[in-house]
Amino acid sequence: MDAPLAPLTTLRLGGPARRLVTAETDAEVVAAIRAADRAGEPLLVIGGGSNLVISDAGFPGTVLRIATTGFTLDGTLLELAAGEVWSDAVARTVDAGLAGIEFLAGIPGSAGATPVQNVGAYGQEVAETITEVVAFDRLLDETVTLAGADCAFSYRHSRFKADPDRYVVLRVRFRLADEGGLSSPVKYAEVARSLGVEAEQRVKLAEAHAEVLRLRAGKGMVLDPADHDTWSAGSFFTNPVLTDAQFADFTATLGELKAPGYPAGEGRTKTSAAWLIDNAGFRKGHGAGPATLSTKHTLALTNRGSATTEDLLALAREVRDGVRAAFGVDLVNEPVMVGVSL
């Protein structure tokens, strides 16, 4: 029987699935994957639906919603079941006095999805603390344990994202740090400024956690069902990583304007998608239809209540094309597209 998917996504978009299975144990997850694979049925795994753009036509197969639970702390070692709510888990580690994921507070979705795009914010990303990922490998038809170093983590990317039909994450293991109630060093200038500290200084864990939540809420980046600015998939575009030569070409055309550039590994510079969008003339709230840019953040595309996926994609294409025309830089979507493309 067709099952509506829109209510399972933070964008509230997408048509129905042919079948929806909710799994509450690892064994149920594995059984559902095997059943779909043996029937030759397409499979879509979802957690919190906060990084998904699903076609208005829906999904012609099984959608497996991961709702497993499990939060285990052993000293500084943390193991989370894939279905654990990420932001709740972060809050619990802060309450336990452990540093390592405190700046990732308030990010919606499940723990199991965090390695998929190497979730990151405010100068921290999960690649820094993940030691192991336990996943079901659909190719080998068995459960495997991958060391963090084997997950090919990079900026908003991993081997799980590169090979989406192979691995389903069951558990994620982290090594946190006991810094006597203090946070990891503050890396992000905006956080340092708002906390009134120097970069690289540590602050009380609870303070770091609360400040990140406050900053995120101001940008519509903490879910609030009553606020359409949060009916989004977070940042819709990744920050473009350019070669130093591309970055030099791009900045040479800017005249008075000065674009942000951050070192992004050997010979590469990362610039800001929000800066590009803003300076290409797309302001907060841009768009006349039922899909607009967030009124709090140019990087979030939002559903004002009655949008379709096609409305959202039309807006995304307008922004992408406008940035390309203004600066010659190609924006790439961060959320996973299901049955659609930009």
Ligand SMILES: Cc1cc2nc3c(=O)[nH]c(=O)nc-3n(C[C@H](O)[C@H](O)[C@H](O)COP(=O)(O)OP(=O)(O)OC[C@H]3O[C@@H](n4cnc5c(N)ncnc54)[C@H](O)[C@@H]3O)c2cc1C
């Ligand atoms: C308001 C808002 C703010 C956000 N802020 C940030 C941010 O600061 N930083 C950031 O990095 N992201 C951010 N995001 C994006 C999103 O929250 C993260 O990518 C999150 O990890 C997605 O988790 P999810 O459970 O909702 O995944 P879903 O949207 O359900 O799925 C996303 C992808 O992961 C796959 N997946 C999900 N679970 C599993 C699993 N167990 N095994 C294998 N594959 C799986 C899905 O198949 C899909 O391809 C934000 C989103 C919103 C709506």
